[in-house]
Amino acid sequence: MADKVICITSGKGGVGKSTVTANVATALAMKGYKVVAIDADIGLRNLDLVLGLENRIVYDIVHVVEGVVPPEKALVKDKRTKNLYLLPAAQTKDKSAVKPEDLVKIVEELRDKFDFIFIDSPAGIEEGFKTAVTPADTIIVVANPEMASIRDADRVVGLCEAMQKPEPKLVINRLDPKKVARGDMLDVEDVLQVLNLDLLGVVPEDKNMVSYINRGEPAVLFEESIAGKELRNIAERLLGKDVPIPRWTYSESFLDKLKKLFGSE
Amino acid sequence: MGFMDKLKGAFGKPPAKEVAKKRLQLILKYDRAGLPPNAVEAVKEAILKALEEFPFIDTSGVNIHITESENTKGKIEIEVPVKNG
Numbered sequence: 001m002a003d004k005v006i007c008i009t010s011g012k013g014g015v016g017k018s019t020v021t022a023n024v025a026t027a028l029a030m031k032g033y034k035v036v037a038i039d040a041d042i043g044l045r046n047l048d049l050v051l052g053l054e055n056r057i058v059y060d061i062v063h064v065v066e067g068v069v070p071p072e073k074a075l076v077k078d079k080r081t082k083n084l085y086l087l088p089a090a091q092t093k094d095k096s097a098v099k100p101e102d103l104v105k106i107v108e109e110l111r112d113k114f115d116f117i118f119i120d121s122p123a124g125i126e127e128g129f130k131t132a133v134t135p136a137d138t139i140i141v142v143a144n145p146e147m148a149s150i151r152d153a154d155r156v157v158g159l160c161e162a163m164q165k166p167e168p169k170l171v172i173n174r175l176d177p178k179k180v181a182r183g184d185m186l187d188v189e190d191v192l193q194v195l196n197l198d199l200l201g202v203v204p205e206d207k208n209m210v211s212y213i214n215r216g217e218p219a220v221l222f223e224e225s226i227a228g229k230e231l232r233n234i235a236e237r238l239l240g241k242d243v244p245i246p247r248w249t250y251s252e253s254f255l256d257k258l259k260k261l262f263g264s265e
Numbered sequence: 266m267g268f269m270d271k272l273k274g275a276f277g278k279p280p281a282k283e284v285a286k287k288r289l290q291l292i293l294k295y296d297r298a299g300l301p302p303n304a305v306e307a308v309k310e311a312i313l314k315a316l317e318e319f320p321f322i323d324t325s326g327v328n329i330h331i332t333e334s335e336n337t338k339g340k341i342e343i344e345v346p347v348k349n350g
């Protein structure tokens with residue numbers, strides 16, 4: 001499978017890399033695929049929190065690099081979803097503790113045992129980013145429909161090109177359909193005109209996301225989650241299924257303008 | 266906000282998303298070429314100054330812009346027209 005080792009990156013921090021990683025990995029495991037999610041954000045571990053696995057960690061990726069344990073021994077089994085494993089980041093070391101060749105080696109050792117290997121990249125475009133991207137055969141760039149995030153995403157795309165990696169696929173996260181309809185937020189077409197990448201999904205802003213993360217339960221576990229629905233669809237698209245992507249667009253009507261004018265918004 | 270401002274806001278100003286898109290398109294053009302945003306203006310000014318001493322050049326027609334390049338990050342193209350007659 002060409003899309004086996006998938007790195008999720010963004011340039012800018014806080015745009016939803018760990019959220020997308022945890023949810024898409026969970027969705028694929030729920031479908032019966034064997035999945036491992038590697039937290040490559042060394043020193044700022046948090047993929048464990050999104051999955052609710054922080055209390056089960058014994059070893060981390062730096063122990064593997066240092067040869068204390070083989071990769072399989074460091075894997076944390078998910079508590080709900082069968083077939084899902086986490087390789088946690090170290091919380092105390094810094095980014096230079098895992099070099100690109102270290103991660104390549106770990107991925108090679110896990111490759112035959114899994115259907116999908118996700119790598120959750122740190123923010124930034126330095127060493128840690130390069131380490132996370134190096135073993136990947138597919139790269140997903142997560143961006144919010146917002147100026148700084150899109151600018152940083154474009155930098156990342158340029159760096160991937162310089163590293164001779166395949167062109168990243170784009171996931172737009174936290175698109176707010178109301179703001180888009182009002183013309184206050186970039187819509188999907190705008191983002192695509194600026195970034196010109198293959199679109200893999202558009203995840204809407206979900207007011208319940210914070211509570212899912214607080215509980216350590218990925219949104220894809222909940223039928224009613226609007227973000228969860230699209231995150232499940234992203235998993236389907238990675239499997240090659242042709243699930244249409246929602247395209248919320250700007251459509252402010254005359255009535256909306258009047259409402260705005262008379263302050264009823 | 267007064268009523269007239271609201272009126273302007275609702276019917277006059279382009280939507281924020283259009284402004285954002287235009288700004289981003291410009292920013293990315295410079296980012297991709299590895300140039301600071303004021304680079305083209307600065308280069309143009311320097312070139313115009315240097316060209317002043319050549320009477321056969323039509324400085325009002327000097328055209329300068331960033332384009333994509335195969336071999337380098339970006340390329341600044343400068344057109345320098347010769348005066349007619």
Ligand SMILES: Nc1ncnc2c1ncn2[C@@H]1O[C@H](COP(=O)(O)OP(=O)(O)O)[C@@H](O)[C@H]1O
Nearest residue numbers: 013014015016017018019174204205206209227
């Ligand atoms: N679709 C969404 N709707 C609402 N909040 C979101 C969404 N995606 C992410 N968030 C919030 O954004 C924050 C940062 O997300 P995270 O995945 O940790 O980003 P990153 O890994 O890129 O730093 C989290 O607190 C999360 O709750």
Ligand SMILES: [Mg+2]
Nearest residue numbers: 017018041046
């Ligand atoms: Mg993260």
